[in-house]
Amino acid sequence: MSRRIAANTVTGSYGLSGDDEVTRLRLRERVGELEARLVELEGAEKKRLQVENELRESQKLYRALIETAFAGIGITDVEENLTFANPALGDIMGYGVDELIGINLSRFVEGEEYNRYQELTEQRLQGFRNAYETRVRRRDGSLINVLISGSPLADEDGEFIGVLTVVFDITELRRAEQELERNKRAYTDQLEAMVRERTNQLEEAQAKLIQSAKLAAVGQLAAGVAHEINNPVGVLLMKLKFLLSVAKRENLTAKAMATLDIAVEQAGRIADIVQDLLNFSRTPTDRPQSLNLNERIHSSLRLSHRLLTDRRIDLHLDLCEELPSVLGDPVEFEQVLINLLNNAVEAMADGGELHLASHAEAGQVVISLRDTGEGIEAEDLGSIFDPFFTTKNFGEGTGLGLSISYGIVQKMGGSIEVESELGSGAVFHIRLPGEGA
Numbered sequence: 001m002s003r004r005i006a007a008n009t010v011t012g013s014y015g016l017s018g019d020d021e022v023t024r025l026r027l028r029e030r031v032g033e034l035e036a037r038l039v040e041l042e043g044a045e046k047k048r049l050q051v052e053n054e055l056r057e058s059q060k061l062y063r064a065l066i067e068t069a070f071a072g073i074g075i076t077d078v079e080e081n082l083t084f085a086n087p088a089l090g091d092i093m094g095y096g097v098d099e100l101i102g103i104n105l106s107r108f109v110e111g112e113e114y115n116r117y118q119e120l121t122e123q124r125l126q127g128f129r130n131a132y133e134t135r136v137r138r139r140d141g142s143l144i145n146v147l148i149s150g151s152p153l154a155d156e157d158g159e160f161i162g163v164l165t166v167v168f169d170i171t172e173l174r175r176a177e178q179e180l181e182r183n184k185r186a187y188t189d190q191l192e193a194m195v196r197e198r199t200n201q202l203e204e205a206q207a208k209l210i211q212s213a214k215l216a217a218v219g220q221l222a223a224g225v226a227h228e229i230n231n232p233v234g235v236l237l238m239k240l241k242f243l244l245s246v247a248k249r250e251n252l253t254a255k256a257m258a259t260l261d262i263a264v265e266q267a268g269r270i271a272d273i274v275q276d277l278l279n280f281s282r283t284p285t286d287r288p289q290s291l292n293l294n295e296r297i298h299s300s301l302r303l304s305h306r307l308l309t310d311r312r313i314d315l316h317l318d319l320c321e322e323l324p325s326v327l328g329d330p331v332e333f334e335q336v337l338i339n340l341l342n343n344a345v346e347a348m349a350d351g352g353e354l355h356l357a358s359h360a361e362a363g364q365v366v367i368s369l370r371d372t373g374e375g376i377e378a379e380d381l382g383s384i385f386d387p388f389f390t391t392k393n394f395g396e397g398t399g400l401g402l403s404i405s406y407g408i409v410q411k412m413g414g415s416i417e418v419e420s421e422l423g424s425g426a427v428f429h430i431r432l433p434g435e436g437a
């Protein structure tokens, strides 16, 4: 734009008339004016270009904002028909942006939400801005939770022309909240169940303690009775033996002799049992003795003999005669054997076989007790030596037998192990170091 008029190109005034001079001056003045106007116009043009540029930039910024916004943005006319929608609104509702144009907002709301929607629309028409949470139906039929804010739009004269609506999809948020709530509830339930279970366990343990106290009392009673019987039985046996010797001399009938023999034998059995009971209830000494385990086995079997025959259990004994002796308390060791025997008997409610064996192995004595009873469940195998662990009915077992046995064998420097499968019996091995090994 450099249409410059050279004002001084017409120079020199030789031979000009007075009129010419006036015209020349006017011309120059006019040219000056035009030049100034031109400069002014150039400035205005520059300004316009700058404003245009800024406008374009800010339009670009707003478009980018609206197009990339996470929130769905829509503009509706006075009848709430969409006249503008950004891509996010399309995504939220499951439509293409172009498809949304012209759709009435009420299309997305239904049921109870519709009444509320109408109330809010009324507010917006009156120029109030509102924000609320609702559920809307997407094109695919699914219901989603949305947070909506609606701001009324007005023209320059303040006339209502529509609403700017911003929509957030908060379905995931609500789902996560519900999940959290569910987890919280599940956790509380779990905690309550645990507390209940622990309380039950405590109550059971308490009942078991009472039971074992009762057992101890019964044990004491048995010891007292045994003590009382011990002397009369001794006397009875002595007198019977005397009678037998007299009878032999007096030539009694064979039948009478046989009866006397049986009487002596049975009295002998009573004396043995009384002795075993006395041994059993005696407080164990802390000083270990040299024990012949085969003898202890026989002694324990005498005590359990009735139990085995009552239950129709066949006993198979396979004892090694050349067993090294072991160190321990005879009473305590018998207690171990009796506990194992009792368990085996209790596991064979309908009879069965009991194999009791002893052998020496690398300086150790191994005693094995195998039954053909119900066996032990795999998940219980790790717990049966725990104090108070029992699968027996209330009042039938305290769950102390194996834990006491375990403690005794451990004190003797040995170990006790179990092998079993549910339904196919159980075998317990006791290993003890041979004396001097």
Ligand SMILES: Nc1ncnc2c1ncn2[C@@H]1O[C@H](COP(=O)(O)OP(=O)(O)OP(=O)(O)O)[C@@H](O)[C@H]1O
Residues within 6 Å of the ligand: 339, 343, 344, 347, 371, 373, 374, 375, 376, 384, 385, 389, 390, 391, 392, 396, 397, 398, 399, 400, 401, 402, 403, 425, 426
């Ligand atoms: N021979 C076995 N066969 C099957 N299960 C056994 C055998 N021995 C022990 N058990 C299991 O081990 C559990 C614990 O035995 P333990 O002797 O310690 O207690 P209990 O026999 O239940 O009660 P208690 O001996 O105090 O009267 C038993 O309840 C039973 O389930």
Ligand SMILES: [Mg+2]
Residues within 6 Å of the ligand: 339, 342, 343, 397, 400, 401, 402
């Ligand atoms: Mg037991």
